[in-house]
Amino acid sequence: MHRSATPxxxxxxxxxxxxxxxxxxxxxxxxxxxxDRDGPAAGTTSAGEGNVLVSDKEPGPELELAVASRAxxxxxxxxxxARVADVEWEAKxxxxxATGDPEPLTAFAAKQREAGVDARVITRAEVFELEPLLxxxxxxxxxxxxxxxxxxxxxxxxxxxxxxERGGEVRSGVTALGIRQSRGRVVGVETSDGDIACGAxxxxxxxxSGAFSAAAGARIEVLPRRGMILVTxxxxxxVRHKVYDADYVGAVGSGDAELQxxxxxxxxxxxxxxxxxxxxxxxxxxxxxxxxxxELARKAVGLFPFLGDVQVMRAYGGFRPYAPDHLPVIGExxxxxxxxxxxxxxxxxxxxxxxxxxxxxxxxxxxVPHLDPAPFRVDRPAVVxx
Amino acid sequence: MTAYQRPRAGDPAEVGTPPTFEVTxxxxxxTAQAGQTVAAVLMANGHDTWRTTRIHNRPRGVxxxxxxxxxxxxxxxxxxxTRACQRTITPGDTITTQPLTLLPTPGTTTPGTTTSAGAGSQDPVGAGVRxxxxxxxxxxxxxxALAxxxxxxxxxxxxxxxxVGGQYNRQLPxxxxxxxxxxxxxxxxxxxxxxxxxxxxxxxAYLPETSIWALEGLRLxxxxxxxxxxxxQPFAIDAKAVVLATGAYDRVLPFPGWDLxxxxxxGAAQAxxxxxxxxxxxRVLVAGTGPFLLPVAESLLGVGAQVLALLEAxxxxxxxxxxxxxxxxxxxxxxxxxxxxxLLARHRVPLRHGWTVLAAHGSDHVEAAxxxxxxxxxxxxxxxxxxxxxxxxxxxxxxxANLELAVSARCALGTGPDGGPAVSVDANQQTTTAGHFAAxxxxxxxxxxxxxxxxxxxxxAAARHARSAAQPPLRTTLDPAVAKGRRFAAALAxxxxxxxxxxxxxxxxxxxxxxxxxxxxxxxxxxxxxGLQDGRAMKLSSRAGLGLCQGRVCSRTVAALLAGxxxxxxxxxxxxxAVPVRLRDLAAAEVAQPAxxxxxxxxxxxxxxxxxx
Numbered sequence: 001m002h003r004s005a006t007p008x009x010x011x012x013x014x015x016x017x018x019x020x021x022x023x024x025x026x027x028x029x030x031x032x033x034x035x036d037r038d039g040p041a042a043g044t045t046s047a048g049e050g051n052v053l054v055s056d057k058e059p060g061p062e063l064e065l066a067v068a069s070r071a072x073x074x075x076x077x078x079x080x081x082a083r084v085a086d087v088e089w090e091a092k093x094x095x096x097x098a099t100g101d102p103e104p105l106t107a108f109a110a111k112q113r114e115a116g117v118d119a120r121v122i123t124r125a126e127v128f129e130l131e132p133l134l135x136x137x138x139x140x141x142x143x144x145x146x147x148x149x150x151x152x153x154x155x156x157x158x159x160x161x162x163x164x165e166r167g168g169e170v171r172s173g174v175t176a177l178g179i180r181q182s183r184g185r186v187v188g189v190e191t192s193d194g195d196i197a198c199g200a201x202x203x204x205x206x207x208x209s210g211a212f213s214a215a216a217g218a219r220i221e222v223l224p225r226r227g228m229i230l231v232t233x234x235x236x237x238x239v240r241h242k243v244y245d246a247d248y249v250g251a252v253g254s255g256d257a258e259l260q261x262x263x264x265x266x267x268x269x270x271x272x273x274x275x276x277x278x279x280x281x282x283x284x285x286x287x288x289x290x291x292x293x294x295e296l297a298r299k300a301v302g303l304f305p306f307l308g309d310v311q312v313m314r315a316y317g318g319f320r321p322y323a324p325d326h327l328p329v330i331g332e333x334x335x336x337x338x339x340x341x342x343x344x345x346x347x348x349x350x351x352x353x354x355x356x357x358x359x360x361x362x363x364x365x366x367x368v369p370h371l372d373p374a375p376f377r378v379d380r381p382a383v384v385x386x
Numbered sequence: 387m388t389a390y391q392r393p394r395a396g397d398p399a400e401v402g403t404p405p406t407f408e409v410t411x412x413x414x415x416x417t418a419q420a421g422q423t424v425a426a427v428l429m430a431n432g433h434d435t436w437r438t439t440r441i442h443n444r445p446r447g448v449x450x451x452x453x454x455x456x457x458x459x460x461x462x463x464x465x466x467x468t469r470a471c472q473r474t475i476t477p478g479d480t481i482t483t484q485p486l487t488l489l490p491t492p493g494t495t496t497p498g499t500t501t502s503a504g505a506g507s508q509d510p511v512g513a514g515v516r517x518x519x520x521x522x523x524x525x526x527x528x529x530x531a532l533a534x535x536x537x538x539x540x541x542x543x544x545x546x547x548x549x550v551g552g553q554y555n556r557q558l559p560x561x562x563x564x565x566x567x568x569x570x571x572x573x574x575x576x577x578x579x580x581x582x583x584x585x586x587x588x589x590x591a592y593l594p595e596t597s598i599w600a601l602e603g604l605r606l607x608x609x610x611x612x613x614x615x616x617x618x619q620p621f622a623i624d625a626k627a628v629v630l631a632t633g634a635y636d637r638v639l640p641f642p643g644w645d646l647x648x649x650x651x652x653g654a655a656q657a658x659x660x661x662x663x664x665x666x667x668x669r670v671l672v673a674g675t676g677p678f679l680l681p682v683a684e685s686l687l688g689v690g691a692q693v694l695a696l697l698e699a700x701x702x703x704x705x706x707x708x709x710x711x712x713x714x715x716x717x718x719x720x721x722x723x724x725x726x727x728x729l730l731a732r733h734r735v736p737l738r739h740g741w742t743v744l745a746a747h748g749s750d751h752v753e754a755a756x757x758x759x760x761x762x763x764x765x766x767x768x769x770x771x772x773x774x775x776x777x778x779x780x781x782x783x784x785x786x787a788n789l790e791l792a793v794s795a796r797c798a799l800g801t802g803p804d805g806g807p808a809v810s811v812d813a814n815q816q817t818t819t820a821g822h823f824a825a826x827x828x829x830x831x832x833x834x835x836x837x838x839x840x841x842x843x844x845x846x847a848a849a850r851h852a853r854s855a856a857q858p859p860l861r862t863t864l865d866p867a868v869a870k871g872r873r874f875a876a877a878l879a880x881x882x883x884x885x886x887x888x889x890x891x892x893x894x895x896x897x898x899x900x901x902x903x904x905x906x907x908x909x910x911x912x913x914x915x916x917g918l919q920d921g922r923a924m925k926l927s928s929r930a931g932l933g934l935c936q937g938r939v940c941s942r943t944v945a946a947l948l949a950g951x952x953x954x955x956x957x958x959x960x961x962x963x964a965v966p967v968r969l970r971d972l973a974a975a976e977v978a979q980p981a982x983x984x985x986x987x988x989x990x991x992x993x994x995x996x997x998x999x
Contacts, residue, residue, distance in 0.1 A: 157916035308970030
């Protein structure tokens with residue numbers, strides 16, 4: 001049935017994180033098979049904005065991962081072959097603005113600078129030079145030249161194309177049902193298309209990682225958080241950076257179930273303006289909530305008043321995977337030798353994917369990791385439920 | 387410029403003399419007639435196109451003519467993205483043909499626009515729960531509203547249009563003061579009687595010019611007022627039962643040049659002629675498949691256009707074999723066809739079976755068409771190609787159901803008789819979502835008679851559901867009129883199938899997605915280079931279906947082109963925001979809806995959601 005030789009690693013999940021891990025592993029010579037119950041980039045990856053941000057994270061392990069990943073993005077993009085290399089990468093920079101007391105934002109930026117982030121406090125006048133259409137209520141801004149944007153579906157599918165070019169395989173419509181073990185180590189993966197023998201399995205199922213880990217007999221705690229984004233009709237150039245309200249920073253790390261929104265406004269190459277994003281802990285509920293859309297609209301118009309007359313063309317949303325302690329889960333499972341996890345990146349999976357792929361590869365091959373993997377290890381109390 | 391307004395003299399509808407007033411087009415004064423759409427004003431004054439596309443600067447004007455495709459967007463009173471075909475002109479309007487780069491700047495909106503357009507749109511239905519809300523006032527919706535009201539329910543009928551009738555019974559604007567509107571409609575008397583009964587019914591409230599842009603369970607989010615105008619405050623309508631009768635729009639298949647100005651959907655030609663007395667051209671080709679092309683040709687003749695030919699893509703053999711599959715429906719259909727045949731003969735319009743348009747030629751506008759003979763599978767027969775001088779082409783290859791609200795309501799979809807997606811319903815027209823009923827074309831393309839029959843069943847069942855949900859459903863077996871209509875629909879689909887040969891009509895350079903200007907070659911490259919099949923990821927990497935019309939025009943084409951042999955194409959109809967809403971209005975959504983009344987429905991929705999998990 002299976003033409004190729006036994007893969008070293010079966011990556012379960014062809015989203016951004018699975019694709020980045022498969023790409024990094026295959027670049028290091030590891031034989032990879034990627035399976036997905038749907039198809040490439042069909043889940044969370046096609047439901048996000050494409051943020052590659054260093055601006056929204058407090059100093060700590062996640063910021064270190066973000067900074068490393070921002071650098072790794074350049075490395076990985078250079079490895080792509082020409083026909084898929086255009087992933088709409090834009091190193092456009094981010095502008096965070098405060099409309100009230102400037103103090104919390106400048107203090108936050110000062111802490112980030114200490115951690116090595118290029119975070120430049122700019123005056124009100126300088127803010128309007130960068131973004132002329134912002135609300136006059138802006139009091140101060142911080143410019144983050146390193147923030148970037150990428151089109152996540154193009155990026156993930158380009159990574160998978162690279163995997164195929166290196167002899168790896170990508171199979172759509174194959175659901176992973178569990179793993180096969182022999183003497184405490186992985187020898188294969190059970191799928192809807194039969195068993196596949198392999199040396200290791202990487203769980204990159206995003207919000208569905210918890211479910212797959214349970215099916216594999218080594219449950220990790222990863223939960224879905226819903227995010228919605230509004231898309232406007234195409235416009236001429238009007239928003240030049242990733243622009244967001246200073247209150248974004250507060251929302252990312254929060255564990256409140258109720259609706260949170262904070263404005264992130266940016267143009268895409270297609271001319272549309274994306275307005276994100278909301279955060280709700282409501283399980284895998286896909287129903288539309290006008291209340292959520294209204295909050296996004298209200299904050300966007302507050303930030304960019306000219307958007308008021310613009311048509312919202314569509315809304316889309318998806319589920320972001322998060323661990324209870326809000327850190328990614330990257331590494332080998334301590335309970336089953338050969339079962340690996342790369343998940344829990346919450347709303348930052350696109351940005352954090354390349355460094356995650358590199359970290360997984362380094363650990364898989366026993367190399368010295370390029371940054372300390374300990375904060376992301378699987379056997380954290382919050383992740384490995386009793 | 388080729389479109390023109392039919393002269394009043396000799397118009398069989400005996401159009402009166404509507405009031406005229408001045409508006410401006412790009413600063414130039416132009417005379418408009420009360421009741422005209424913005425598109426009609428432009429077309430009557432020498433404009434066939436009024437914007438250019440974002441990527442390749444291609445000229446665009448009306449294409450679908452019924453508000454679905456977004457090709458005809460224009461800047462009206464300094465507000466961009468207004469559908470010219472849907473918006474009625476008012477005195478003093480300023481029309482700006484959209485330049486390619488229009489940077490919106492704060493304060494450029496006409497002062498007072500918001501309040502004037504918003505006048506009268508402050509929650510026109512008032513608080514409280516409606517027993518039955520019917521969405522769409524075509525044959526299905528009208529029948530549903532009447533049946534529900536006759537069943538004792540308080541009914542609210544909402545519709546995008548300015549008058550009941552939908553696309554099928556499209557009426558001239560009242561302002562045209564036509565003395566003989568009956569001459570433009572078949573079965574006018576029956577329609578007029580039904581319309582009058584509906585408008586006078588004590589239990590039916592009718593809300594025209596109202597679009598439903600989102601559905602949250604049994605809560606409908608609406609906007610009332612001039613199409614796409616800013617300042618139409620969204621309001622919520624809570625219902626005990628909803629009847630979706632949202633109809634369908636024309637299906638068009640791509641070939642080289644199908645995006646040239648002068649190429650219209652058959653429905654657009656029909657709507658402009660019947661509803662506005664505008665002819666899309668002087669020398670017109672009508673092409674596609676299905677009996678709907680006959681009344682389109684008739685309407686074109688009625689506004690004085692020369693119809694060069696009516697090209698039916700299916701061979702006569704296919705049509706005959708299809709109809710004869712059901713002895714019950716064949717005779718009535720043949721009688722109707724004979725009537726049209728006589729009309730076409732009188733006007734010397736050749737009706738050619740097994741022919742179609744394979745290419746449209748011209749630089750800024752259609753000047754000629756290549757037509758060719760097709761085999762039974764719609765593959766062109768070599769050597770039969772001919773070039774014909776034309777200034778307009780009208781296309782209709784059946785219809786695509788308007789499913790976005792049904793999808794938002796989480797109604798399960800199946801496949802209609804024509805192979806397209808359709809809402810699954812039971813003998814009561816009940817969908818798989820409790821309290822949501824569906825009637826008409828969105829349950830499967832079958833024409834006006836079936837729509838009306840389904841509407842009557844849906845309305846009665848919805849009333850019963852709303853007034854006493856505990857009662858058993860009204861029907862356990864199919865209504866005889868619905869059963870007969872479905873037999874007709876099945877035979878119709880066999881007589882006028884869309885055959886796969888159309889996939890050979892386009893080339894790598896042919897546009898598939900008009901909005902984002904994605905060619906067939908680009909679509910197929912995305913599939914090959916990135917290993918993608920149809921779906922969200924495909925949309926995002928090719929951009930086909932991501933533009934202003936949100937895939938209404940291209941999603942079926944894309945799904946069919948990407949489907950493997952034997953696969954049933956399943957285009958996505960998921961559009962949580964069913965029609966565009968302006969951000970400031972969306973931001974104001976709660977103002978008309980106090981939180982107190984919002985709570986009970988919200989709770990009900992959560993319960994329903996949990997049940998489904």
